[in-house]
Amino acid sequence: MKLVDKFTLWFIGVVLITTPITSYICFYNMEKKIDEAEIARLKGINTMAATRLQNGQPAGVPTAEQPTTVTELAVMPADSLLITKVGLRDGNKKLDECRITVSSFYTIHNKHYQVSTISHVPASSQVLSAIMDTVIWKLLLIAVFVALTARLLSRRILYCLRLTMEQIHHFNLKEKIAFPKTNTQEFKELNNFLQKMTDRAVDEYTAVKEFSENASHELQTPLAILRNKLELLSETNIEENQAALISDMQNAVEKLSKINRSLTLLSKLENNEFTVSEDIRFCKVAKDVLAAYEDRIDMKQISVKTDIDKNIRLRIHPALADMLMNNLLGNAIRHNVQNGRIEVVLTHKKLVVMNTGLAPEIPTEELFERFKKSNQCSESVGLGLSIVKQICEVCDFNVSYVYHSPMHILQVDFQPSKVRQEPPARAQDNLTPSLAI
Amino acid sequence: MKVLVVEDSREIASSVHDFLIREGYICELAFTFDEAQEKLLLFSYDCILLDIMLPDGNGLELLKLIRDKDIQSGVLIISAKDAMDDKIKGLEGGGDDYITKPFHLPELHARLRAIYRRKKLSGNNIITFNEITLNTDTLEASIHDTVLDITRKEFDLLLYLVVNKNRVLSRQSIATHLWGDYTDNLANFDFVYQHIKNLRKKISAANGADYIDTVYGLGYKFNSSKV
Numbered sequence: 001m002k003l004v005d006k007f008t009l010w011f012i013g014v015v016l017i018t019t020p021i022t023s024y025i026c027f028y029n030m031e032k033k034i035d036e037a038e039i040a041r042l043k044g045i046n047t048m049a050a051t052r053l054q055n056g057q058p059a060g061v062p063t064a065e066q067p068t069t070v071t072e073l074a075v076m077p078a079d080s081l082l083i084t085k086v087g088l089r090d091g092n093k094k095l096d097e098c099r100i101t102v103s104s105f106y107t108i109h110n111k112h113y114q115v116s117t118i119s120h121v122p123a124s125s126q127v128l129s130a131i132m133d134t135v136i137w138k139l140l141l142i143a144v145f146v147a148l149t150a151r152l153l154s155r156r157i158l159y160c161l162r163l164t165m166e167q168i169h170h171f172n173l174k175e176k177i178a179f180p181k182t183n184t185q186e187f188k189e190l191n192n193f194l195q196k197m198t199d200r201a202v203d204e205y206t207a208v209k210e211f212s213e214n215a216s217h218e219l220q221t222p223l224a225i226l227r228n229k230l231e232l233l234s235e236t237n238i239e240e241n242q243a244a245l246i247s248d249m250q251n252a253v254e255k256l257s258k259i260n261r262s263l264t265l266l267s268k269l270e271n272n273e274f275t276v277s278e279d280i281r282f283c284k285v286a287k288d289v290l291a292a293y294e295d296r297i298d299m300k301q302i303s304v305k306t307d308i309d310k311n312i313r314l315r316i317h318p319a320l321a322d323m324l325m326n327n328l329l330g331n332a333i334r335h336n337v338q339n340g341r342i343e344v345v346l347t348h349k350k351l352v353v354m355n356t357g358l359a360p361e362i363p364t365e366e367l368f369e370r371f372k373k374s375n376q377c378s379e380s381v382g383l384g385l386s387i388v389k390q391i392c393e394v395c396d397f398n399v400s401y402v403y404h405s406p407m408h409i410l411q412v413d414f415q416p417s418k419v420r421q422e423p424p425a426r427a428q429d430n431l432t433p434s435l436a437i
Numbered sequence: 438m439k440v441l442v443v444e445d446s447r448e449i450a451s452s453v454h455d456f457l458i459r460e461g462y463i464c465e466l467a468f469t470f471d472e473a474q475e476k477l478l479l480f481s482y483d484c485i486l487l488d489i490m491l492p493d494g495n496g497l498e499l500l501k502l503i504r505d506k507d508i509q510s511g512v513l514i515i516s517a518k519d520a521m522d523d524k525i526k527g528l529e530g531g532g533d534d535y536i537t538k539p540f541h542l543p544e545l546h547a548r549l550r551a552i553y554r555r556k557k558l559s560g561n562n563i564i565t566f567n568e569i570t571l572n573t574d575t576l577e578a579s580i581h582d583t584v585l586d587i588t589r590k591e592f593d594l595l596l597y598l599v600v601n602k603n604r605v606l607s608r609q610s611i612a613t614h615l616w617g618d619y620t621d622n623l624a625n626f627d628f629v630y631q632h633i634k635n636l637r638k639k640i641s642a643a644n645g646a647d648y649i650d651t652v653y654g655l656g657y658k659f660n661s662s663k664v
Contacts, residue, residue, distance in 0.1 A: 217517050220517040220537075220538040220539055221446050221449065221517060221538060221539075223538070223539040224446075224449055224517075224538040224539030224540060225446065225448040225449055225452065225539075226539070227539045227540075227541065228448075228449060228452035228453070228456070228539075228540075228541075228542050229448070229452060231452075231456070231541065231542045231543070231605070231607065231610070232452060232455055232456065232542070234605045234607065234652070234655050234656075235459075235604060235605050238653075240653045240654075243652065243653035243654055243655045244653065244654050246655060247607075247653070247654045247655050250607050250609055250655075251609070253539075254609045257539050289619075292616070292619050293619065295588070295590055295628065295631075295632070296628055299627075299628050299631050322618070323618075326618065326619055330619065
């Protein structure tokens with residue numbers, strides 16, 4: 001439910017509850033005032049009649065203009081004033097009027113008199129119906145105007161909120177956003193808060209990004225120095241045990257530089273630095289990488305079965321395509337057994353790389369995590385599959401890894417769109433109505 | 438060969454210097470943009486090793502200078518940035534080749550030699566050492582005029598060894614030279630040994646001397662003093 005509907009309903013609810021109460025108060029007060037005014041007038045007439053009696057003038061016969069009757073009483077009643085009000089009836093039908101009789105009691109010249117004057121006032125039902133008419137019109141007008149103007153007003157007042165929400169909707173960590181100016185206190189606070197929050201997020205993201213970029217960049221020079229000095233050292237006159245030490249160091253430097261390169265690549269992937277504008281022929285990449293690994297496949301005496309369709313075009317950065325294939329195939333060879341098997345299937349829809357190998361020691365899905373290795377003490381760095389996953393994310397592919405003894409099956413779906421892309425699209429739809437306030 | 442090394446890291450520059458001096462090259466160093474600019478305008482070099490990131494300027498600017506002044510030197514770009522666009526910019530700007538830090542010195546040397554052959558020896562593609570002749574154009578290797586039946590990888594390996602003769606070549610450096618980016622997925626460097634073994638077999642089958650020595654656990658060395 002929209003904010004404006006909630007407010008409208010609340011407002012109408014309040015009006016519905018208060019209107020009967022105020023109507024009753026209004027009715028009560030009106031009737032009272034009418035009666036009071038009439039009674040005061042009649043009392044005045046009575047007093048005049050009494051004055052005439054005092055002066056010895058005749059009371060006169062009551063007429064329509066002078067509806068005053070004077071009656072002589074034997075005993076003086078306790079009250080000096082008696083007011084009666086009766087609804088007039090014409091047979092069974094209630095008339096629109098009430099009759100008010102005001103009787104005053106006087107003692108004049110030792111005689112007791114009752115002076116009564118009658119008058120007619122509108123009946124309660126008359127007053128009530130007048131009020132009801134007004135109230136109904138009032139309610140109707142309020143409802144119509146509230147319904148009409150609330151939307152206009154909310155569009156105007158909440159315009160700023162809507163802009164803010166749109167801004168947040170399109171917010172990404174790469175750039176700061178400016179929120180619209182507003183004179184509404186709450187929105188001002190909200191915008192200030194969001195501004196601080198988003199600025200901070202952007203700053204921290206930039207800092208982290210810069211850190212990883214700088215760290216890997218700054219590491220490269222010391223690594224180069226280490227590597228080169230070791231190379232120079234290995235050319236001096238050294239003995240076998242020294243050579244072993246140098247060799248160990250070279251291995252360590254090698255691994256360090258691999259980790260460094262992989263982490264740099266991962267951060268580049270996360271930054272979406274690989275934008276593509278055209279499709280490439282993935283089948284060619286696959287064949288090239290297979291050719292590059294030919295000697296290593298031969299060395300392990302692995303039998304390779306390929307089923308690569310022709311003319312497979314994919315929207316992927318050439319460097320990423322190469323890396324994807326390189327990592328998948330490299331893993332398939334490295335984690336293979338002597339005389340093992342590799343199967344590569346490439347169609348328009350998917351790429352499947354299957355290989356024989358030892359059973360994984362941890363759940364296969366976990367192997368996509370950084371530095372996770374099935375065999376923790378193995379020589380590899382443990383970033384290959386993370387890179388594969390990241391590449392797939394960048395390209396909107398879906399990657400899965402299952403182990404069906406004895407095959408490790410890595411599958412990349414190129415078009416997971418129908419199944420995979422819909423949930424996020426729906427999620428966006430869900431957001432849209434809440435944006436339109 | 439006369440080489441100018443433009444590199445702000447003195448340690449790297451000195452490593453390169455020490456390595457190249459042993460080859461009998463004349464090697465001069467420039468640590469800043471200004472120094473490099475001055476040297477480029479005053480002297481002539483066969484090859485220039487150019488770091489893109491300099492404290493007082495961008496190496497790409499120096500490339501522009503080299504092109505504008507029509508300086509006929511081969512340029513090997515060194516960069517810590519493994520970025521594609523840097524590579525493309527560098528090569529489009531007039532660089533002849535590109536190498537990323539951290540590099541192996543023998544690899545740097547091999548690339549320098551390749552540039553030198555292309556640019557200065559006017560594309561001379563024959564490399565000879567005693568009975569071994571390598572043709573970098575046709576990728577043919579022959580011993581005593583007998584053409585060896587070797588694979589592309591083995592040819593590259595032999596060329597790498599000959600160019601870096603009497604140098605200790607670590608297995609990592611050989612692997613990187615032969616497989617480039619595809620080295621990352623290697624569990625170990627056993628296959629380097631395999632290739633060396635095959636190459637030795639093929640050379641000795643053609644009555645070539647066994648020049649390739651194993652250096653302890655470190656790697657291999659093309660020993661030119663063997664007969």
